[in-house]
Amino acid sequence: MTNIKIGGRNIRVEYVKGEEHFPSGELGLSFLEKGLIKIDKTLPEDFQKSVLLHEIIEFINSMLELNLEHRTITSIETALYQVLKDNFDF
DSSP: OOOEEEEEEEEEEEEEEHHHHHTOOEEEEETTTEEEEEEEEEEEEEHHHHHHHHHHHHHHHHHHTTOHHHHHHHHHHHHHHHOOOOOOOO
């Protein structure tokens, strides 16, 4: 477990075993009301980072009521992850 800040809020990030926490096959979930993001710890490390970035964007989407579609969030995550991976130690 780790903590990050999003929009001034402390958010708990839990790495959990996938099938026990994601019955519908998700790789990660964000819970605005609980201040919690869950990531499947059975994924390879690079994939965990990608999913975490996706869930951070999902969290921001909910927090700011942006109403972005899931495919838009996925596209932003894919592009942003590539920039972070290629240019920073992410």
